[in-house]
Amino acid sequence: xxxxxxxxxxxxxxxxxxxNTVSLSDFVGKTVVLYFYPKDDTPGCTKEACSFRxxxxxxxxxxxxxxxxxxxxxxxxxxxxxxxxLPFPLLADVDQSIIKAYDxxxxxxxxxxxxxxDGNGIISHVYTNVKTDTHASDILADLGL
Numbered sequence: 012x013x014x015x016x017x018x019x020x021x022x023x024x025x026x027x028x029x030x031n032t033v034s035l036s037d038f039v040g041k042t043v044v045l046y047f048y049p050k051d052d053t054p055g056c057t058k059e060a061c062s063f064r065x066x067x068x069x070x071x072x073x074x075x076x077x078x079x080x081x082x083x084x085x086x087x088x089x090x091x092x093x094x095x096x097l098p099f100p101l102l103a104d105v106d107q108s109i110i111k112a113y114d115x116x117x118x119x120x121x122x123x124x125x126x127x128x129d130g131n132g133i134i135s136h137v138y139t140n141v142k143t144d145t146h147a148s149d150i151l152a153d154l155g156l
Contacts, residue, residue, distance in 0.1 A: 013124050013137050014114055020045075020128040021112035025080075027100035028088040033078070035132065041074045042135075043128040044150060047110065047121035051083045051091035051101075055123070058143040060097055066147035067098045073156060074130070077147075080104050081121050125150070 014020075020043075024034040035043065046063070048056045063070075063077050070077055077099040083091070088101040104110050104121070115122040123143075127136035127150065136153060138146070 012114060013139050014126065014134055016134055016137055018134050020126065020132050020134050021109075023102075023109045023112060025102040025104055025109060026085055027078075027102055028085065028092050028097075029100070030085055031100070033100060033102060035128070038076050039132070040130045041076050042130060042154070044070070044075060044077045044125065045080060045113070045128060046078070046125040046146070047080045047113065047115045048123055049117065049120040050081060051087045052094070055143045056081070057095065059123070059141065059146050060091070061095055062144055062147040063099060064095065064097050066151060069151050069156060070147075075154075078102055080109055082107055082110065082119070127154070 022035050027033045048059055050056055079101040082104055084105050085103045088103055110116050110121045115124045123141050125138040126134050129135045
């Protein structure tokens with residue numbers, strides 16, 4: 012079961028697409044859209060990533076950070092990012108520590124769940140029923156943007 016709205020978001024640290032270390036604490040004061048997805052280069056995951064790509068300009072300039080998380084490694088994330096020109100980082104959760112902390116373990120992969128975390132580190136929105144092709148714009152509408 013997904014974590015509840017109003018709960019503190021579990022801290023995490025992971026390597027991103029480019030080998031940089033990323034932690035939730037890096038984004039204090041910003042809204043974080045943390046979306047979990049099963050696997051790079053699969054049809055639904057590609058639609059979801061491209062939804063964020065296509066709406067990314069609407070997220071910029073509003074102190075909103077988009078982070079994708081799956082169990083894929085940095086190399087897989089690099090290829091996926093290059094193939095679809097993704098402008099946001101993907102986190103390599105190869106040990107599934109973030110997936111487990113956010114209770115989205117689907118048995119070796121991440122369930123498709125998105126958390127919106129406010130600037131104080133509190134979960135403000137949880138999406139467990141994701142429409143992959145409109146997800147990014149659905150979030151923007153829910154945030155009133």
